[in-house]
Amino acid sequence: MLVMLLMLLPVQLWAAPAIQSWVTEKGARVLFVPAPELPMLDLRVVFDGGSARGAIPGVASLTSALLEEGAGDWDADAIAQRLDSVGAKMSASSQRDMAWLTVRTLTEKRALTETMDTVAQVLGAPRFDPLAFERNRKAMLVSLNHDEQSPGTVAQRTFMHTLFGEHPYAAQVEGTQESLARVSREDVIAHYKKYYVAKNAVIAIVGAVERAEAERLAELVTSGLQPGERAPELPQVSDLQASRTLILPFPSSQSHILMGQPGMQRGDPDYFVLYVGNHILGGSGLVSQLSDEVREKRGLSYSVYSYFSPMRRNGPFLIGAQTQNAKAVETLEVIRQTLARFIEQGPSEVELTAAKQNITGGFPLRIASNSKILEYIAMLGFYDLPLDYLDTFVDNVNSVTSEQIRDAFQRRIKPDQLLTVVVGDEQKPAPAN
Amino acid sequence: MLKSDRNILRGINLSLLRRCRAQGVMEHIMRLLLSAALLLLAGPVLAESLVTENLVHETMLDNGMKVIVKEDHRAPIMVSQVWYKVGSSYEPDGFTGLSHALEHMMFKGTESHPPGEFSRIIAANGGSENAFTGRDYTAYFQTMSNDRLEIALELEADRMRNLTLPAEEFAKEIEVVKEERRLRTEDKPTGQLYEQFTALSYRSLPYANPVIGWMNDLEQMRVEDLAAWYRRWYAPNNATLVVVGDVDPQAVFQLARKYFGPLKQEQLPVLKPLREPPQKGEVRSVIKIPANEPYLLMGYKTPAATSAERPWEPYALEMLVAILDGGNSARFSRNLVRGSEVAVSAGAGYNAFTRLPGMLTLDGTPARGRDIGELEKALREEIARLRSDPVTEEELERVRTQVIASKVFELDSVFYQAMEIGTLETIGLDWRLIDQYVEELKKVTPEQVREVAQRYLRDENLTVTLLEPLPMDNGKPVRSSTGGRHGS
Numbered sequence A: 001m002l003v004m005l006l007m008l009l010p011v012q013l014w015a016a017p018a019i020q021s022w023v024t025e026k027g028a029r030v031l032f033v034p035a036p037e038l039p040m041l042d043l044r045v046v047f048d049g050g051s052a053r054g055a056i057p058g059v060a061s062l063t064s065a066l067l068e069e070g071a072g073d074w075d076a077d078a079i080a081q082r083l084d085s086v087g088a089k090m091s092a093s094s095q096r097d098m099a100w101l102t103v104r105t106l107t108e109k110r111a112l113t114e115t116m117d118t119v120a121q122v123l124g125a126p127r128f129d130p131l132a133f134e135r136n137r138k139a140m141l142v143s144l145n146h147d148e149q150s151p152g153t154v155a156q157r158t159f160m161h162t163l164f165g166e167h168p169y170a171a172q173v174e175g176t177q178e179s180l181a182r183v184s185r186e187d188v189i190a191h192y193k194k195y196y197v198a199k200n201a202v203i204a205i206v207g208a209v210e211r212a213e214a215e216r217l218a219e220l221v222t223s224g225l226q227p228g229e230r231a232p233e234l235p236q237v238s239d240l241q242a243s244r245t246l247i248l249p250f251p252s253s254q255s256h257i258l259m260g261q262p263g264m265q266r267g268d269p270d271y272f273v274l275y276v277g278n279h280i281l282g283g284s285g286l287v288s289q290l291s292d293e294v295r296e297k298r299g300l301s302y303s304v305y306s307y308f309s310p311m312r313r314n315g316p317f318l319i320g321a322q323t324q325n326a327k328a329v330e331t332l333e334v335i336r337q338t339l340a341r342f343i344e345q346g347p348s349e350v351e352l353t354a355a356k357q358n359i360t361g362g363f364p365l366r367i368a369s370n371s372k373i374l375e376y377i378a379m380l381g382f383y384d385l386p387l388d389y390l391d392t393f394v395d396n397v398n399s400v401t402s403e404q405i406r407d408a409f410q411r412r413i414k415p416d417q418l419l420t421v422v423v424g425d426e427q428k429p430a431p432a433n
Numbered sequence B: 001m002l003k004s005d006r007n008i009l010r011g012i013n014l015s016l017l018r019r020c021r022a023q024g025v026m027e028h029i030m031r032l033l034l035s036a037a038l039l040l041l042a043g044p045v046l047a048e049s050l051v052t053e054n055l056v057h058e059t060m061l062d063n064g065m066k067v068i069v070k071e072d073h074r075a076p077i078m079v080s081q082v083w084y085k086v087g088s089s090y091e092p093d094g095f096t097g098l099s100h101a102l103e104h105m106m107f108k109g110t111e112s113h114p115p116g117e118f119s120r121i122i123a124a125n126g127g128s129e130n131a132f133t134g135r136d137y138t139a140y141f142q143t144m145s146n147d148r149l150e151i152a153l154e155l156e157a158d159r160m161r162n163l164t165l166p167a168e169e170f171a172k173e174i175e176v177v178k179e180e181r182r183l184r185t186e187d188k189p190t191g192q193l194y195e196q197f198t199a200l201s202y203r204s205l206p207y208a209n210p211v212i213g214w215m216n217d218l219e220q221m222r223v224e225d226l227a228a229w230y231r232r233w234y235a236p237n238n239a240t241l242v243v244v245g246d247v248d249p250q251a252v253f254q255l256a257r258k259y260f261g262p263l264k265q266e267q268l269p270v271l272k273p274l275r276e277p278p279q280k281g282e283v284r285s286v287i288k289i290p291a292n293e294p295y296l297l298m299g300y301k302t303p304a305a306t307s308a309e310r311p312w313e314p315y316a317l318e319m320l321v322a323i324l325d326g327g328n329s330a331r332f333s334r335n336l337v338r339g340s341e342v343a344v345s346a347g348a349g350y351n352a353f354t355r356l357p358g359m360l361t362l363d364g365t366p367a368r369g370r371d372i373g374e375l376e377k378a379l380r381e382e383i384a385r386l387r388s389d390p391v392t393e394e395e396l397e398r399v400r401t402q403v404i405a406s407k408v409f410e411l412d413s414v415f416y417q418a419m420e421i422g423t424l425e426t427i428g429l430d431w432r433l434i435d436q437y438v439e440e441l442k443k444v445t446p447e448q449v450r451e452v453a454q455r456y457l458r459d460e461n462l463t464v465t466l467l468e469p470l471p472m473d474n475g476k477p478v479r480s481s482t483g484g485r486h487g488s
Helices: A002-006 A059-067 A076-084 A109-124 A130-147 A151-164 A177-182 A185-195 A211-221 A271-283 A289-296 A325-345 A349-361 A370-382 A389-398 A402-412 B024-039 B098-105 B117-124 B146-161 B167-186 B189-201 B215-220 B223-233 B249-259 B313-325 B331-339 B372-388 B393-412 B414-426 B433-443 B446-456
Strands: A020-023 A029-034 A040-047 A089-094 A099-106 A201-207 A244-249 A254-262 A304-308 A316-324 A419-424 B056-060 B066-071 B077-084 B128-133 B138-145 B239-245 B283-290 B295-301 B343-349 B359-366 B462-470 B479-481
Touching: A020 A211, A029 A211, A029 A370, A040 A109, A040 A211, A040 A370, A040 B393, A059 A089, A059 A099, A059 A130, A059 A185, A076 A109, A076 B331, A076 B393, A089 A109, A099 A109, A099 B393, A109 A211, A130 A177, A130 A185, A130 B343, A151 A244, A151 A254, A151 A316, A151 A419, A201 A211, A201 A370, A254 A325, A254 B167, A271 A289, A271 A304, A271 A325, A271 A349, A271 A389, A271 A402, A289 A304, A289 A316, A289 A325, A316 A325, A316 B167, A325 A402, A325 A419, A349 A389, A349 A402, A349 B117, A370 A389, B056 B249, B066 B249, B066 B414, B077 B146, B077 B414, B098 B128, B098 B138, B098 B167, B098 B223, B117 B128, B117 B146, B138 B146, B138 B414, B146 B239, B146 B249, B167 B189, B167 B215, B167 B223, B189 B283, B189 B295, B189 B462, B239 B414, B295 B372, B313 B331, B313 B343, B313 B359, B313 B372, B313 B393, B313 B433, B313 B446, B331 B343, B331 B372, B343 B372, B359 B372, B372 B446, B372 B462, B393 B414, B393 B433, B414 B433
Parallel strands: A029 A201, A244 A419, B066 B239, B283 B462
Antiparallel strands: A020 A029, A040 A099, A040 A201, A089 A099, A244 B479, A254 A316, A254 A419, A304 A316, B056 B066, B077 B138, B077 B239, B128 B138, B295 B359, B295 B462, B343 B359
16 A cells, blocks of 8 residues: 555646637737636736835835725725625735736626626726725725734845845835825826726636627726836846845744845746745745754744745745744754755755656646636736746646756855844743743 | 735634645635635525535445545546544643644654655645644645545545654644744734633633643643544544545545545544533723734624524524625725724624534724724624614625625635535534525524624623733844845
8 A cells, every 4th residue: 555655646637728818909918718617707907016116115005905995986885885786806906016906706797797897997997085095094004013013024024125125126015104104195196097007907817708708808897098008127136245134123932034035037047947946945835845954853933935936027035934032043044054955955856756746746736726727827917928838837847857956046046145034032032831 | 816804813713724834825724714604605596506415425434434525527636625523622621732733743654654754645646735723623635636536545544543643753743833823822912812802701612722722731732642632533433524626426435435444433422512601791801912003802602503592593693794794895894994984994703603602703903093992882883783773685685695606706616615514514514504504594684683683792792802002112123244235
């Protein structure tokens, strides 16, 4: 029986969904995957209008929040009522690169019509009412305060802000106490006018509609947008010139440790090599090297991980863990040694084979639901990745060699250019009670 | 990505995962669980092909293990979940956290597989796996390509009976659990408040204790305690296997018989029926801890679907909660966040599907410049209105429609579909409730909503906990080793 478990079955062939793509009259790019099984539809509109584009930190998030607060003839109550009364769910949010609006609805005629008419108004004719602006601005201040109760969030935000230095990615997505004190309604309107335009948008659609209907919906939701222009290229992210360690005191029983540097971008020539390599280092949960060293062998942390977050420009390569304050130094040392050894030696063939088996064997899981397919095609469209990305994914993973991983990590990850952030209470040992 | 609801931690079982790659994983599960509470409402106009009963097959093995299979052929994958009827609400004083710690140790080896090998085999077969513990259950799952089910079942059957529980592994793993507790509770103001709130609310029910256990009990826990707990509860006649995905039910039954069939059943302890004595007056507490924002949590004791004397009441309570907080047009968003602008967020939570009776909770954070007292007053006024005025037909219709839609949306996730079946079976109900719920919900009248408000949402049945922030004294770096600066 043991033999059966260890003998691996061949990977099943499973075709990725065929992605249809076109451009709307006003210039928005559409990616569509028909999914006739369930009577529902997911639609996401992504603008290149995240915090990296914001004139003031927080303005992109505020713009997202205000979309559902009034549009055309409808106030916030009317919009909420229209969506709730047909069971639709809508949300809008911003990250560094993307600002998006997502909606999920039944495809039953009334639900689809009410929902998509609402989306068209919300995107094309948001009101940005002064009272709603003020309420949301203050809510973001409260939310910021709330987030800063968490040592993990403080560590994460300090890390990102410091890592990106002068780059637009350094701006805090959620805004700051200072920026939210001075942001104005005019700033929001300016942000909206510049970035919420058709040529700066990608529309992802997955659901039980025909191509013709998907085309109609894409035209409808962009009907109120100006054609506009695509946002200009972002500058490259600079590498750190030397290692740097920031230690922030925090009244917590744990120290949160983050370590990393600028990593890679979407479409990076090293993408698959670094992705598979990181899977082995700290991207595969309990079977990763970092988890084995920090958690399994030493019981130092509940969660320890590493990831590359590829963005339009080099996003972070990040290692994270949390441990009781008294163990922070030891944990940091174990992480450093594990990373240094991985850069020096790369993975073993056994580790590489196991990682490939995990990634390729799990490929069907990545595209097993409408919501996952939506995430993928929105990402592919936004970052101009080839439409056969999913078709070639398994081959790309399988072609990675351990020598390539070692080479790429040595070229890309510099142990003498690491940013380390530790947030915790150095003086206070964890309560022994 | 839908924004997570801030009330996720309230009306539902606090479930803990053994692992989290990043913290988002936990939030994701919590979102699923929240929808579990809400979405167990089912839909009246669903197409026949979407009705649960038409897609589910079940069997009972000779040793008393139940096997439930739901077909979903949209993609060549499956999720396999083994649910045990044990969780924190089964634990005696002094032993809190046992179920969760045992869940961690279930990955630490059997007679045939050394520590960590379970995870390695699943990973090498392209699977993702995890486990979670709640008040009423402990469950283990693997999501894999549909041709790997046999591997998952063989491994699960092995660790149901053959765990070795090595002392040296336990010594490390209990430290991991303590770190998990620090992460989720000690260093999280709302986590601390929630723990104090539940401890204060229940006089008799074990829901008073945190799922992860009190730190003292984790300090005192011995591997022998886990061994006894394992022997007592981990048996086929205390477990349910749920498989959802692109599978042939008969083939699943056959594999289940092959691997779980030979396992010996056990004499299970007889559970005493537990009931909370009636509360005789409002209970209040103020938690003063370092924090930046005040926070309010209120809870009224309520019946659950497992034991309600009037079976319609849990459904009326679900309806009531949805009227307060079921979407952006519900009363709290409309009246408290927009309208009077007293709250930056306000939520309501209730879960009808718990083993023991729980609470209907309200929570909120005051808007900037507003006092937490004003927020409490506003929440109480909303409750008073439910007691005095019937809700409108329009509101009921809105909730019914949302429920139908949610019922369809949930079918996009095999994991969620399995969760729903597993939860109901493990708290002693029948998975057929997933479909029946709809009829029950449709029957709820405005008068019934008012009646449950009058009967349960009373001051003498209420617990209130306020978080009063103390200064945090954080922010400025104390030390910054230099050398670092951005190049151009």
